[in-house]
Each structure stands twice: as C-alpha cells, then as structure tokens.
Amino acid sequence: MISSDLLQALFDISPAGIAIADEQGRYLQVNDSYCCLFGYSRAELIGNTFGLILAEQDKSLEAMILNLALTQDQSSPTEWQVQHKSGRTLFVHSSFKTFIYPDGCAKIITVLSDVSAMVCTLNTLQDQEAKLIKTNESLEQIVSRRTIELERANDELARLATQDSLTATLNRRAFEFEAAKIIYAADRYDRPASFMFLDIDYFKAINDQYGHAVGDMVLKKLALNIRGLLRASDVLARWGGEEFVICLPDTALADAIMVGEKILEACRQLRLTHQQFTISLTISGGVVQRACNESLDEVLQNADVLLYEAKRTGRNRLLAEIAKPLYAYKSELLNFQI
Numbered sequence: 001m002i003s004s005d006l007l008q009a010l011f012d013i014s015p016a017g018i019a020i021a022d023e024q025g026r027y028l029q030v031n032d033s034y035c036c037l038f039g040y041s042r043a044e045l046i047g048n049t050f051g052l053i054l055a056e057q058d059k060s061l062e063a064m065i066l067n068l069a070l071t072q073d074q075s076s077p078t079e080w081q082v083q084h085k086s087g088r089t090l091f092v093h094s095s096f097k098t099f100i101y102p103d104g105c106a107k108i109i110t111v112l113s114d115v116s117a118m119v120c121t122l123n124t125l126q127d128q129e130a131k132l133i134k135t136n137e138s139l140e141q142i143v144s145r146r147t148i149e150l151e152r153a154n155d156e157l158a159r160l161a162t163q164d165s166l167t168a169t170l171n172r173r174a175f176e177f178e179a180a181k182i183i184y185a186a187d188r189y190d191r192p193a194s195f196m197f198l199d200i201d202y203f204k205a206i207n208d209q210y211g212h213a214v215g216d217m218v219l220k221k222l223a224l225n226i227r228g229l230l231r232a233s234d235v236l237a238r239w240g241g242e243e244f245v246i247c248l249p250d251t252a253l254a255d256a257i258m259v260g261e262k263i264l265e266a267c268r269q270l271r272l273t274h275q276q277f278t279i280s281l282t283i284s285g286g287v288v289q290r291a292c293n294e295s296l297d298e299v300l301q302n303a304d305v306l307l308y309e310a311k312r313t314g315r316n317r318l319l320a321e322i323a324k325p326l327y328a329y330k331s332e333l334l335n336f337q338i
C-alpha cells in the first residue's frame with residue numbers, strides 16, 4: 001500500500017495533469033500540472049465542472065461524458081480535443097477511474113497528458129504524406145505523358161532516319177538495310193529477287209522550264225504513282241536526285257520486267273499540270289534478276305549499267321538482264337565505244 005502522503009506527493013509533482021471530480025463533474029482537486037495545462041488557476045477550476053475545458057463543439061456532450069466516466073472506467077488513454085483558457089485547442093490523452101465510496105458518493109479521477117505537439121506533428125506528417133501522394137501521382141502522369149511524347153519523337157526520328165523527306169519513300173540507307181534482309185532470305189530459301197533502277201528523262205529541263213518547286217512536285221507525284229504499282233513487299237527508295245531504286249523479293253526477271261514496263265507506261269500516261277502547262281515525262285530503267293550469292297553492290301551496279309545503256313540508247317525504255325558479272329558489261333561498253 002502506498003501511504004496517503006506519498007500519494008499526495010505523487011499528485012503534486014506529477015507532470016501529468018490530475019483532477020478529481022465529484023459525480024456532477026465538479027472539480028474537487030486539481031494538481032499544478034492540470035492548472036498549467038489549461039491556463040486556469042486552482043481557484044478558477046475548483047467548483048466548476050469539466051465542461052470548462054471541453055472544446056466548443058463538445059460542450060453539449062458534457063452530460064454524456066460524465067455518464068460515461070461514472071459507468072465505465074477508462075484505464076487506457078484515449079485522445080480528446082479540449083480547450084485552453086485562451087481558446088487554443090489542445091489534444092490530450094486522458095484516462096479516468098471512478099471510485100464509489102461507502103456513502104454512495106462517487107469521485108472521478110482523471111489523468112491527462114498533453115499530446116498537442118505530437119498530434120500537430122502527426123497532422124503535419126499526414127499533410128505532407130498527402131502532398132507527396134499527390135506529387136507522386138502528378139509525377140507519374142508527367143512521366144507517362146513524357147514517355148508517350150518520347151515514343152512519338154522516337155518514331156518520328158526513326159521515320160526521318162529511314163525516309164526521304166521529299167517523296168516519303170525510303171532513303172538509301174534504309175533501302176540497303178531492307179535489301180540486305182531480302183538477299184539473305186533469297187539465298188536461304190533459294191528464291192529469286194530482282195532489282196530495278198528508274199531515272200526520269202531530261203528532268204533538268206523540267207526544273208529549268210518550270211522551276212525547282214515544280215520539279216519537286218513531279219518527284220513526289222511520280223514516287224506516289226510508282227508505289228501504287230508495287231506490292232507491299234516491294235521496297236522502293238529514292239536513290240538520289242531523280243533516280244529511284246526498287247527491290248522486288250520473290251520476283252524473277254520476267255515478272256520484274258512486267259512491273260517495270262507497267263511503271264514506264266504509267267509514267268508516259270501521267271499528266272501533271274502547273275498553271276496553264278501540262279507536264280508529261282518519261283523514265284528509263286534497268287532491271288536485273290540477282291544471281292545467287294551476288295552482293296547488293298554488285299547487283300545494283302549491274303542494274304545501273306543497264307539504266308545507263310537505256311539512257312544512251314534513246315531513253316524512255318527499260319533494259320533487262322539476268323545479272324552477270326560486272327566486267328562483262330564493262331567489256332561490252334568498251335567494245336561499243338571502240
């Protein structure tokens with residue numbers, strides 16, 4: 001048993017606020033910590049009810065709280081929002097116990113500790129956590145938006161890196177890449193592949209007569225027309241200037257010639273208008289079927305030699321040949337020149 005003077009000392013020096021109230025909730029005794037916690041003097045509290053320290057919104061609950069205190073002990077502390085004399089809100093942890101004396105009178109002992117700083121820190125942390133969650137969400141949105149933009153930019157870059165900007169056909173580098181794949185498959189599965197060079201006849205004259213912009217328009221329209229006459233698997237590229245190259249996978253020379261003649265004929269029929277002028281044009285071409293194990297350079301050189309021959313022998317024609325070693329053409333050309 002703890003002696004009553006020890007209990008009194010405990011009451012006096014406790015850093016927790018301790019109050020003893022009667023069954024009407026009127027303060028009978030309060031320690032210094034309790035007075036200090038709420039800013040009231042002992043004289044102001046004694047005789048008053050604990051309603052004095054209830055937060056404004058809880059004042060109407062005074063009777064209910066008193067009934068709760070009288071009927072059930074609260075030994076583990078619960079959090080309450082109460083009010084300092086100045087009106088400032090305080091958060092306290094409160095435990096209470098009710099003693100019923102032999103004469104039937106009840107006394108409620110309440111122990112309070114101030115947890116305002118802790119609650120304030122907790123609230124701040126919760127606010128910060130909510131802000132972090134929001135920031136995180138908006139960051140995720142930004143990242144996914146940027147990822148989409150980046151993917152689009154990458155697609156655009158890939159397109160620019162592989163396309164001729166004027167005619168939207170493949171550029172030379174992309175053609176070489178695609179043709180290498182077709183050559184690999186042709187050798188692997190023993191399939192034919194043909195290659196064709198096409199070049200507009202007297203294109204310089206169109207530029208000179210109508211201007212460079214009209215020349216550009218002619219190139220674009222021609223590319224569009226050629227593309228429309230090819231299979232999806234055929235590879236069309238602008239080789240440079242007014243020269244186009246086509247790789248026809250799974251196509252032997254006879255079929256490649258048919259495709260080439262179709263293009264030349266479509267070109268002859270093509271009528272492009274500029275102001276009051278109607279522009280017509282012809283193209284020349286050289287087409288070869290690739291010989292087994294022939295490199296891309298070799299087969300293109302062979303097609304180019306034929307194109308050169310088509311130009312030299314009058315233009316507006318397609319010359320065709322199953323590929324043979326380049327020196328054979330060179331010697332033929334040499335003979336011709338002699």
Ligand SMILES: Nc1nc2c(ncn2[C@@H]2O[C@H](COP(=O)(O)OP(=O)(O)OP(=O)(O)O)[C@@H](O)[C@H]2O)c(=O)[nH]1
Nearest residue numbers: 199200201202203204205207212215216241242311
């Ligand atoms: N408008 C335009 N012209 C180009 C472009 N690239 C090259 N050219 C022009 O194409 C013309 C090609 O002239 P040439 O090499 O003499 O050929 P050609 O006049 O077609 O004569 P042949 O090929 O011998 O029938 C030049 O005037 C170049 O300036 C281009 O992107 N746009």
